[in-house]
Amino acid sequence: MSNTTDLNDKQIQILHVAETLFADKGFDGTSIRTIAKEAKINIAMVSYYFGSKERLLESLILYRTKDLKESIGSLVTDDSPPLEKINKLITIYIHQINANKGIYRILHFEIATKKRDLNLKAFTELRRGNLKTLALIIEEGQKAGVFQKEIAVDLLTPTILGTFFHFHMNKAYFVDLLKLHTDELYENYILTNLTKHIQQTIKALLIYES
Amino acid sequence: MSNTTDLNDKQIQILHVAETLFADKGFDGTSIRTIAKEAKINIAMVSYYFGSKERLLESLILYRTKDLKESIGSLVTDDSPPLEKINKLITIYIHQINANKGIYRILHFEIATKKRDLNLKAFTELRRGNLKTLALIIEEGQKAGVFQKEIAVDLLTPTILGTFFHFHMNKAYFVDLLKLHTDELYENYILTNLTKHIQQTIKALLIYES
DNA sequence: TTTTAAATTAAACAACCGTTTAATTTAAAC
DNA sequence: GTTTAAATTAAACGGTTGTTTAATTTAAAA
Numbered sequence: 001m002s003n004t005t006d007l008n009d010k011q012i013q014i015l016h017v018a019e020t021l022f023a024d025k026g027f028d029g030t031s032i033r034t035i036a037k038e039a040k041i042n043i044a045m046v047s048y049y050f051g052s053k054e055r056l057l058e059s060l061i062l063y064r065t066k067d068l069k070e071s072i073g074s075l076v077t078d079d080s081p082p083l084e085k086i087n088k089l090i091t092i093y094i095h096q097i098n099a100n101k102g103i104y105r106i107l108h109f110e111i112a113t114k115k116r117d118l119n120l121k122a123f124t125e126l127r128r129g130n131l132k133t134l135a136l137i138i139e140e141g142q143k144a145g146v147f148q149k150e151i152a153v154d155l156l157t158p159t160i161l162g163t164f165f166h167f168h169m170n171k172a173y174f175v176d177l178l179k180l181h182t183d184e185l186y187e188n189y190i191l192t193n194l195t196k197h198i199q200q201t202i203k204a205l206l207i208y209e210s
Numbered sequence: 211m212s213n214t215t216d217l218n219d220k221q222i223q224i225l226h227v228a229e230t231l232f233a234d235k236g237f238d239g240t241s242i243r244t245i246a247k248e249a250k251i252n253i254a255m256v257s258y259y260f261g262s263k264e265r266l267l268e269s270l271i272l273y274r275t276k277d278l279k280e281s282i283g284s285l286v287t288d289d290s291p292p293l294e295k296i297n298k299l300i301t302i303y304i305h306q307i308n309a310n311k312g313i314y315r316i317l318h319f320e321i322a323t324k325k326r327d328l329n330l331k332a333f334t335e336l337r338r339g340n341l342k343t344l345a346l347i348i349e350e351g352q353k354a355g356v357f358q359k360e361i362a363v364d365l366l367t368p369t370i371l372g373t374f375f376h377f378h379m380n381k382a383y384f385v386d387l388l389k390l391h392t393d394e395l396y397e398n399y400i401l402t403n404l405t406k407h408i409q410q411t412i413k414a415l416l417i418y419e420s
Numbered sequence: 421t422t423t424t425a426a427a428t429t430a431a432a433c434a435a436c437c438g439t440t441t442a443a444t445t446t447a448a449a450c
Numbered sequence: 451g452t453t454t455a456a457a458t459t460a461a462a463c464g465g466t467t468g469t470t471t472a473a474t475t476t477a478a479a480a
Contacts, residue, residue, distance in 0.1 A: 010427090024324040028238035032468060042429055047469055109319060112379045115235040124383065131387075154387060155407040158376040159369060166372030167365075169322045173334065177341075177364060197365040204414035220457090242438060252459055257439055 007063065011049050014039050015060050023102040026109060027057060027116075057110075058118060064103035065123050071096060072130045075137065082141030086206065087199045089134065090160055094195050097164060098187075108165065131157060138206070147206045156202065163198050164190075217273065221259050224249050225270050233312040236319060237267060237326075267320075268328060274313035275333050281306060282340045285347065292351030296416065297409045299344065300370055304405050307374060308397075318375065341367060348416070357416045366412065373408050374400075 007015070017039040021030040032053055036043040050056040071092050075085050097104050110118060134156060141147035167174055171186070180186040217225070227249040231240040242263055246253040260266040281302050285295050307314050320328060344366060351357035377384055381396070390396040 026236060026238055026319070026323055026325065028236055029323065029325045031466075033466085042427095043468090044430090044470080045428070048427080053468065105322065108379065109236070109322075111382070112315065112319075113234070113236055113239065115239045127383065152403065152407050154384075155373070155377075155404065158380075158404075159373045159407075159411055162372030162374070162376030163365070163369045164372070166368040166375060169318065170368075172321070173337065174364075193362065194365065194368075197362050197369075200420060201369055201411060201415050204418035204420070205411050208414035208418045210410060210414070241436075243436080252457095253438090254440080254460090255458075258457080263438065 007059075010041070010045075011059075012063075014041065014046065014049065014056070015063055018056055018060055019064070019102040019106070022057070022060070023105040027106070054116065054118075057106075057116075061103065061107065061110075061118065061120070062122065064100060065126065068096060068100070068126060069129075072133050075133055082137055082144060082146050083203060083206070085137045086141075086202055089137070090199050090202065091195060093160060094164055094190065094198070097161075097168075098190060101168070104165075105169075108169070127157075141206065148209065151206060156205075159205075160198055160202060163201070164194065167194055217269075220251070220255075221269075222273075224251065224256065224259065224266070225273055228266055228270055229274070229312040229316070232267070232270070233315040237316070264326065264328075267316075267326075271313065271317065271320075271328065271330070272332065274310060275336065278306060278310070278336060279339075282343050285343055292347055292354060292356050293413060293416070295347045296351075296412055299347070300409050300412065301405060303370060304374055304400065304408070307371075307378070308400060311378070314375075315379075318379070337367075351416065358419065361416060366415075369415075370408055370412060373411070374404065377404055 014035065018030070018035050021035060021038065032046050033043050035046065046053065046056055050059055072089060075089055075092075078085055078088065080088070107120075107123065110116065111120065131154070135153050138147060138151055138153050138156075142149060142151075167190070175181065175186060178189065180189050224245065228240070228245050231245060231248065242256050243253055245256060256263065256266055260269055282299060285299055285302075288295055288298065290298070317330075317333065320326065321330065341364070345363050348357060348361055348363050348366075352359060352361075377400070385391065385396060388399065390399050
């Protein structure tokens with residue numbers, strides 16, 4: 001019946017199964033019975049441990065977003081030049097989302113749907129924090145004369161994350177288009193080509209005189 | 211029972227209601243009974259006209275994507291300079307998606323989900339066609355010496371559409387962040403600021419020497 | 421070892437799901 | 451006006467949904 005952080009092994013096992021299923025079939029497309037079967041537990045255990053299906057989702061989001069806090073913020077104390085910081089930030093973003101594909105796919109849909117209004121305060125705060133870090137780096141680069149003066153900081157994240165998400169959400173299409181027919185090829189493309197493309201895009205945007 | 215294009219007024223009315231509901235609550239989150247109630251018809255009419263709920267979705271996608279074909283292709287015969295063509299292409303993209311928010315939201319999710327494998331051949335062909343048009347424009351710009359030599363054409367669309375979709379899918383977050391508290395302000399921001407940002411991003415990427 | 425609490429189970433609950441039925445109404449064709 | 455087809459309806463179908471129950475097993479505390 002835990003509602004915060006005290007999750008036992010069995011609860012975590014359920015969360016992992018639920019994560020995969022929610023990511024693949026959506027929340028409404030996944031039944032408690034399917035989760036139970038996959039996790040090899042009795043269907044009553046979900047209600048017993050989490051209270052309800054929707055509370056299970058909330059627990060999952062909380063469980064997964066807790067780990068995401070750090071990483072980006074650490075760039076503030078980093079002492080590399082601004083552009084390098086930006087490249088690091090992009091790399092961190094991609095690695096982070098790539099390593100947490102499931103929950104990000106779930107969040108991506110849950111944020112867009114009007115059906116449930118989940119408490120995503122923690123996630124929103126994470127985003128706000130990351131945005132502040134980004135703004136600081138941009139400002140630093142501008143003061144150093146490396147970056148352009150007029151930059152829409154609020155729209156950099158949509159370009160960074162949007163490019164990646166669009167690629168990620170349309171996996172089947174790009175796998176076919178770019179002939180990435182194994183998981184390894186696909187993963188590799190993301191960590192090299194796609195990452196470089198996003199870094200180059202942001203770099204061009206930041207230092208190009210228009 | 212129509213399966214191609216012969217839709218009567220009542221069928222179209224049903225499709226419009228279904229589009230809004232599917233976009234808001236997802237396909238699995240919307241019941242035939244809800245559609246029927248909203249459209250003020252008997253629940254049996256959906257099966258009567260479309261055969262099944264899934265076929266209703268297919269009809270909706272077909273009905274909506276039919277109109278999308280033209281627009282982009284017309285740029286091939288356009289005689290403005292390459293960069294202007296790119297800007298036009300971006301404007302067309304944004305207007306098109308913005309005017310068809312519902313179906314794009316549905317497609318965005320349906321493409322990502324593993325639950326149903328709908329026949330999205332028509333949509334894939336549309337994308338392939340648009341990509342070819344884009345490649346032609348880039349090539350033209352390169353030959354004219356306006357664009358850089360090394361450009362990952364396949365990744366331009368993820369940046370253009372990804373930026374817009376990310377903004378669009380996270381509406382609540384950006385409405386709050388950018389204080390766009392009326393629909394008019396929001397729409398206006400998309401058609402001016404966001405459009406300009408995407409155009410500037412692509413421009414920088416295309417002509418910036420790295 | 422006995423007591424007490426936690427974990428697990430099968431079964432049942434009512435509500436809802438997509439779909440089909442058979443009867444009735446409406447409109448078109450003759 | 452009669453015939454015929456299309457549209458519409460209420461009701462029922464079997465199946466699935468999330469959740470709760472009460473009984474049983476397992477494990478921890480005494």
